[in-house]
């Protein structure tokens with residue numbers, strides 16, 4: 402029997418049930434649903450809708466249901482449409498009459514919106530913690546790399562030597578923005594929908610502010626129609642997760658390239674690589690590839706859900722049930738990806754000698770020669786043309802650039818020294834640049850940023866009492 406059987410003369414068809422149920426995936430909300438019910442029953446008691454005995458019976462029933470769910474002894478019935486109905490049914494079995502009062506002044510519409518906010522707040526906080534860990538790992542790898550340098554690329558063409566630490570920290574800063582973005586999403590979603598009822602609030606003397614505080618939310622809703630139909634926070638979370646996925650994908654793409662025999666900048670640990678079923682010699686960077694691949698799925702979840710939302714009139718529509726699977730999957734995939742990429746990077750061996758060798762070409766220091774001429778008073782555009790001419794000459798006549806530079810009246814030996822491997826990387830001393838000292842300073846700022854972020858994360862744990 403359904404919760405809503407009263408108005409119906411026949412049981413729902415099997416096809417309807419199969420197509421519309423959400424229990425198969427919304428079990429993930431079970432503990433949040435119980436937290437929401439605890440706050441709601443405290444609100445009912447405070448409003449005089451439950452006496453102390455009834456409230457105590459409900460508290461005990463919810464505790465028992467929670468224990469059954471955690472111990473996996475909870476038995477679901479075929480008539481349980483979703484996790485909310487399953488829990489209410491069981492509470493009523495245990496608490497009798499009092500159980501039947503639990504849904505007073507509440508609808509599944511404000512209930513599910515509350516559950517989803519509790520779930521998203523908690524799970525996105527956990528994702529933020531994992532982002533921070535990966536960012537810390539990138540910082541540690543940057544320390545290990547010391548002054549190792551590699552070619553920096555634009556258009557996938559070697560451009561200038563850069564410190565490997567600088568490259569790693571570039572990914573680190575992107576992750577720190579992801580962290581910040583998630584925290585601001587959590588901040589914006591810090592509103593309780595409980596008390597909005599089906600769509601219009603309640604005629605009973607309930608206090609949404611009281612239950613909001615019990616659940617550790619910053620404020621109750623301002624508008625009941627908005628409260629039951631707003632899923633902006635889920636779209637935002639899906640965007641935040643997509644962008645984390647995109648960042649993991651970019652790291653993944655580099656690891657795929659770098660682990661090729663052609664680059665060989667990195668060797669992945671066996672525990673973080675896979676083999677081929679046919680080719681015995683193969684060692685494949687599957688974590689890196691799937692970081693790239695799964696980004697597509699995350700973006701799909703975001704765009705799919707935005708499409709679900711775009712045509713919806715106010716207020717609650719069953720379409721909104723489609724918020725769950727994309728969100729649950731995106732959180733799961735990103736959480737696993739963050740941990741796997743971290744393990745892959747921590748256990749990898751980076752071949753600094755190979756990187757240095759790849760950056761040895763004197764052509765990568767061409768701009769330093771131009772800067773040399775600029776220091777002597779030549780306009781940059783002219784200096785660019787002079788050095789460009791020397792590079793072309795060197796390539797066409799197959800004469801080493803060093804020789805041409807040494808022999809050049811405006812350049813000479815001092816300028817030729819700039820072409821020695823590792824010289825160029827020392828020169829870029831400006832803030833945020835890839836010079837050795839600049840990267841040291843940058844690394845210090847990154848440490849400060851991560852320490853601050855760790856504090857922000859600690860402060861985020863909600864002090865809900867429900």
Ligand code: ARG
Pocket residue numbers: 423427483509510513719721722
């Ligand atoms: N399973 C539903 C969802 O996830 C719960 C709310 C259903 N409300 C309703 N009035 N049918 O959205």
